[in-house]
Amino acid sequence: MASDSQPDAPAMTEGIVCPTPAPTDDRVQLGHGSGGKMSAALLRDRFLSRFTNDELARLGDAAVVELNDGDVAISTDTFVVSPLEFPGGDIGSLAIHGTINDVAMMGAEPQYLSVGFILEEGLSFDVLDRVVASMDTAASAAGVTLVTGDTKVVERGKADRMFINTTGVGRLEDTFRPSPEHAKPGDHVIVSGPIGRHGIAVMAVREGLEFEVEIESDSAALTPLVRALRETVGSAVHVMRDPTRGGVASALNEISSAAGVGIELEDHAIPVPEPVAAACEMLGLDPLYVANEGIMVAIVAEEDGDRALTTLKSHPLGENAVRIGNVVAEHPGMVVLRTGVGGTRVVDMLPGDQLPRIC
Amino acid sequence: MASDSQPDAPAMTEGIVCPTPAPTDDRVQLGHGSGGKMSAALLRDRFLSRFTNDELARLGDAAVVELNDGDVAISTDTFVVSPLEFPGGDIGSLAIHGTINDVAMMGAEPQYLSVGFILEEGLSFDVLDRVVASMDTAASAAGVTLVTGDTKVVERGKADRMFINTTGVGRLEDTFRPSPEHAKPGDHVIVSGPIGRHGIAVMAVREGLEFEVEIESDSAALTPLVRALRETVGSAVHVMRDPTRGGVASALNEISSAAGVGIELEDHAIPVPEPVAAACEMLGLDPLYVANEGIMVAIVAEEDGDRALTTLKSHPLGENAVRIGNVVAEHPGMVVLRTGVGGTRVVDMLPGDQLPRIC
Numbered sequence: 001m002a003s004d005s006q007p008d009a010p011a012m013t014e015g016i017v018c019p020t021p022a023p024t025d026d027r028v029q030l031g032h033g034s035g036g037k038m039s040a041a042l043l044r045d046r047f048l049s050r051f052t053n054d055e056l057a058r059l060g061d062a063a064v065v066e067l068n069d070g071d072v073a074i075s076t077d078t079f080v081v082s083p084l085e086f087p088g089g090d091i092g093s094l095a096i097h098g099t100i101n102d103v104a105m106m107g108a109e110p111q112y113l114s115v116g117f118i119l120e121e122g123l124s125f126d127v128l129d130r131v132v133a134s135m136d137t138a139a140s141a142a143g144v145t146l147v148t149g150d151t152k153v154v155e156r157g158k159a160d161r162m163f164i165n166t167t168g169v170g171r172l173e174d175t176f177r178p179s180p181e182h183a184k185p186g187d188h189v190i191v192s193g194p195i196g197r198h199g200i201a202v203m204a205v206r207e208g209l210e211f212e213v214e215i216e217s218d219s220a221a222l223t224p225l226v227r228a229l230r231e232t233v234g235s236a237v238h239v240m241r242d243p244t245r246g247g248v249a250s251a252l253n254e255i256s257s258a259a260g261v262g263i264e265l266e267d268h269a270i271p272v273p274e275p276v277a278a279a280c281e282m283l284g285l286d287p288l289y290v291a292n293e294g295i296m297v298a299i300v301a302e303e304d305g306d307r308a309l310t311t312l313k314s315h316p317l318g319e320n321a322v323r324i325g326n327v328v329a330e331h332p333g334m335v336v337l338r339t340g341v342g343g344t345r346v347v348d349m350l351p352g353d354q355l356p357r358i359c
Numbered sequence: 360m361a362s363d364s365q366p367d368a369p370a371m372t373e374g375i376v377c378p379t380p381a382p383t384d385d386r387v388q389l390g391h392g393s394g395g396k397m398s399a400a401l402l403r404d405r406f407l408s409r410f411t412n413d414e415l416a417r418l419g420d421a422a423v424v425e426l427n428d429g430d431v432a433i434s435t436d437t438f439v440v441s442p443l444e445f446p447g448g449d450i451g452s453l454a455i456h457g458t459i460n461d462v463a464m465m466g467a468e469p470q471y472l473s474v475g476f477i478l479e480e481g482l483s484f485d486v487l488d489r490v491v492a493s494m495d496t497a498a499s500a501a502g503v504t505l506v507t508g509d510t511k512v513v514e515r516g517k518a519d520r521m522f523i524n525t526t527g528v529g530r531l532e533d534t535f536r537p538s539p540e541h542a543k544p545g546d547h548v549i550v551s552g553p554i555g556r557h558g559i560a561v562m563a564v565r566e567g568l569e570f571e572v573e574i575e576s577d578s579a580a581l582t583p584l585v586r587a588l589r590e591t592v593g594s595a596v597h598v599m600r601d602p603t604r605g606g607v608a609s610a611l612n613e614i615s616s617a618a619g620v621g622i623e624l625e626d627h628a629i630p631v632p633e634p635v636a637a638a639c640e641m642l643g644l645d646p647l648y649v650a651n652e653g654i655m656v657a658i659v660a661e662e663d664g665d666r667a668l669t670t671l672k673s674h675p676l677g678e679n680a681v682r683i684g685n686v687v688a689e690h691p692g693m694v695v696l697r698t699g700v701g702g703t704r705v706v707d708m709l710p711g712d713q714l715p716r717i718c
Contacts, residue, residue: 027482030480033512050491050495051495051508055507067427074473077475120387128387146410147433148422148435149435152437
C-alpha cells in the first residue's frame with residue numbers, strides 16, 4: 001500500500017530504518033509531510049534556515065508569545081485528511097480537536113480559533129454542511145469560539161474536495177509550562193488511552209478494509225485532561241504531547257532529543273486495542289507510529305507520576321491511561337523498547353510516511 | 360475569459376448585474392470564492408447559520424477578542440493564487456502582506472503570524488525556497504514575527520503546487536477602532552494609491568498577456584500608513600479596508616451596508632493607472648472590481664479628511680493617495696458613481712468571480 005502512493009518513502013520494517021532519500025532530490029515528496037525524519041529535514045533545510053527566530057526554532061506544537069503583558073500559545077494546523085469522513089469523526093471535528101490539542105499541550109487554555117477553508121469546485125453542499133456542523137459541535141463542546149474565517153474556491157482537480165486550516169490561541173499561566181526539554185531521568189511516561197485508533201480508522205475507510213469490530217478514531221479535545229493535570233499535579237507535569245502524525249514513537253523521539261535524555265518503554269504496557277493490533281498486523285504497520293488524535297503523552301516527575309495517572313483515569317477520556325515507561329539518563333536522544341523476552345529494540349523516527357493524509 | 364473558467368458566474372457588464380445562480384444548486388462553484396454576492400451567500404447559508412457568535416457575525420477582516428485583559432485582532436487568510444509568482448510578488452509575500460493588512464485594517468499593530476503550507480508532491484524545492492525567502496523578507500520588512508507553522512503534503516494532482524494559510528494577531532489600542540459601521544454622512548472616501556494593479560498583474564501572467572508597460576502587483580504591508588493615520592488623525596479614521604477580492608467596489612458596498620449609508624464616487628477621481636485601464640479595456644473588466652493587495656480605503660471624518668490625505672501622501676506607499684468620493688445619507692447601502700457627463704451608475708456587488716484565484 002505504501003509503495004503505491006509514496007515510491008520514495010520505503011515502508012517501515014520493525015527495527016530497520018531505511019535512509020532518507022539522497023539530498024540530491026530536488027522536489028517535495030509525500031514523505032515530507034509525514035511528521036518523521038523527512039519532515040524534520042524539510043523544516044530544517046527549507047524553513048528554519050530562512051525564518052530565524054527563537055520561538056519558531058523551539059519547534060513546539062505551538063508558539064508562546066507575549067500579548068498585552070501576558071503569554072499566549074498560538075498553534076496552526078492544516079488538515080488534508082482523506083476521506084473527509086471516517087468512523088469517529090470527519091475533517092471538521094479533526095480540525096477543531098487537532099489545533100485545540102496543540103494549544104493545550106503547551107499548558108494553555110484554548111480560547112479562540114480561526115478557520116480557513118479551501119474548497120474544490122463541485123464539492124457537494126451536503127458534505128460541507130455536515131463538516132461545518134461537526135466543527136460547530138466540536139468547538140462548542142470544547143468551549144472554544146470560532147471567531148474569524150476565510151474561504152477560497154479552486155477549480156475542479158486543483159484540490160481534493162476540502163482542506164481546512166485552523167489556528168488557535170489560548171492564554172498561559174506562569175506556573176504551568178510543560179515543554180519537551182523539561183523531561184528528566186526518573187520521570188514517568190504515561191499515555192492517556194489506547195493508541196493507533198485514528199490512523200487505522202482512516203486507513204480502513206480509505207482502503208475499503210473491513211474488520212470484525214469497527215475501529216473508531218479517538219479524535220477528541222484533550223482540554224479536560226490538561227485542566228485536571230494542571231489542578232492536581234501542576235508543574236510536576238514536565239511534558240505533554242499529542243502523538244498525531246508519526247504516532248507515539250515520533251513524539252517520544254522528539255522529546256528525548258529536545259531534553260537530551262533516553263526513554264525506555266515496556267512493550268507489554270503499551271495499550272494497543274485488539275482490533276488495531278490485528279489491522280496493523282495485516283497492513284504491516286507498527287502501532288507505535290500510527291497517528292492518534294485524542295490521546296496525550298504526559299511525562300511527569302517520578303514522585304507525582306502515580307497521582308497524575310490516577311487523575312487521568314478519573315476522567316472518561318483518560319480511563320484507560322497507563323504508564324508505559326520511564327525517562328532515563330542513559331542513551332540520550334534514543335527511545336528503547338523492552339520486549340517481553342528481555343530483549344530491546346530502538347524505536348527510531350520513521351524516515352517518511354507510514355500513512356499519508358491521516359490528518 | 361471569464362466564461363472559460365466559471366460558467367456559472369456571468370461576466371460583469373457596466374451597470375448590469377446578473378442574478379446569482381438559482382438556490383437549487385447543491386455544489387460549490389468557483390464564484391463562491393469571489394468575495395462577491397455568491398461568497399456572501401455561502402458565508403450566510405453555510406457558515407453563519409451554524410457558527411453563531413457575535414464576533415464572527417461582525418464579518419470584519421479580522422476578529423477582535425480579549426486576551427490577557429486587552430484586545431487583540433486576529434485574522435486568517437488562505438492563499439491559492441495562480442501562478443505562484445507574478446510581477447511584484449509571489450504567493451509568499453502575498454500571504455504575509457494579505458494577513459498583516461487584515462489585522463492592520465482593524466487599527467491593530469500586527470505582531471505575530473502563523474503559517475500553514477499545503478504542498479503538492481513534486482513541487483520543486485527551487486520554487487519553495489524562493490517563496491519562503493520572499494515570506495521572510497516581507498515579514499521582516501513589516502516587523503512581524505512568524506512564530507509557528509505546519510506543513511502538509513498531498514499527492515500529485517490533489518493540490519495546485521502550493522497553498523498557504525497565514526493567521527495573524529496584533530494588539531489593539533482602545534482609542535483607535537475603525538470599523539465599517541462607523542462610516543458617517545460627510546466622511547471623505549480616500550484610496551491610498553492607484554487601483555487594479557494586483558489583479559491585472561496576476562491575470563497577465565496567467566493568460567500570457569503582454570502589455571507595453573509591465574504591470575506590477577501593488578502587494579505591500581499597509582502598516583506604515585495605518586500607523587501614520589493613527590498618529591495624526593486617530594479616531595477621525597472611521598473605517599479602513601484593504602480592497603482585495605472584489606476590489607474597491609465590493610469593499611465600499613460592504614461598508615455602505617454595514618453603516619447604513621450611501622457612498623458617492625467621482626469617476627474622474629478614481630486613480631486607474633494607464634496600463635491597468637488598457638488591460639481592463641482589453642479583458643472586459645471594470646477596474647473597480649479588480650483586486651488590490653497594497654492599497655487601502657480610508658473613510659475619514661469630514662473635518663480631518665484633508666489632513667488624513669496629506670498624511671497618506673507624505674509616505675512613499677501613499678504618495679498617490681486621493682479622495683475619490685463621500686459618504687452620503689441618501690440611498691443607504693448603495694454605492695453610486697458620478698460619471699463625467701453628469702450621469703450616475705450604481706456600483707453593485709459582483710455576483711460571482713471576476714478573476715478567480717488572484718489571492
